[in-house]
Amino acid sequence: MDERPVKGDSQEDDLVLSLRRLEISDNAKGFVDLLSQLSSATTPLTDADFRARFAELAALGDNHFVVVAEDRRSGRIVATGSVFLERKFLRGGGKVGHIEDVVVDSAFRGRHLGQRVVGFLRDYAKASGCYKVILNNTTDLRSFYEKCGFTEKNIQMACYF
């Protein structure tokens, strides 16, 4: 049986949240706008570009999963994150989950939505047979990710083109 998490619902005073996989209709619900809160370098995606990228990622099947939290009252996407599964030759052919692009709408921070998104992606990676899940973050987010079950391990280095 496939035990990967696919959705989860919850209700708070002013939010009726549905955590589920990204759908092609989600750009109209503010998905790309939400990502712009993550990086000032984000340039707008046209809807055609969004659909093309969506199709590319869908072709990767369960190896790439974008989770969104939709507020079902407003119909807006209020949080998101993604994980992709790397298949290695190491560790007897092990898999590693890479979490990327976690963001919560600034109007809804401080309500543990980030922990729910990260927890969802962590559980997805575990249920997919990964031996670990990793991510990169700034030091000011260390304690947040510790609450999510992560431990500081290495440094991240980058080369920009």
Place this chain on the structure above:
Amino acid sequence: MDERPVKGDSQEDDLVLSLRRLEISDNAKGFVDLLSQLSSATTPLTDADFRARFAELAALGDNHFVVVAEDRRSGRIVATGSVFLERKFLRGGGKVGHIEDVVVDSAFRGRHLGQRVVGFLRDYAKASGCYKVILNNTTDLRSFYEKCGFTEKNIQMACYF
């Protein structure tokens, strides 16, 4: 024209090196044995498991590239590294290269093979349209990766299952 690097040859006193993409016959040339120098937790892969993983990665096409350095005199793989391309919704649908599993045979260290492998993968990511390439490493490798053109950026955190 596709300008991604696919191979490079060089000759030293006792090495005739060919940098090229991993081939399905490379397990017999010591590829998985070489990886065992990277992680003590590496369990042996049977040749059938190697071939199955090779086929899974081949299905990802140019999104996943394993480079190997073969010493053509001995027919052994003496260095390797991999890069996979992550397609984002951020940055106008940008791509990021993730470098993983770089290792040089202990008998051939100190001869800049690591820099050649990392440089090859960095150039591959650039030619593939990535806006950056990233990797995670221990602090004792910081200066090595600085020589390869990388700058320390963030921390890596991990959750083991």
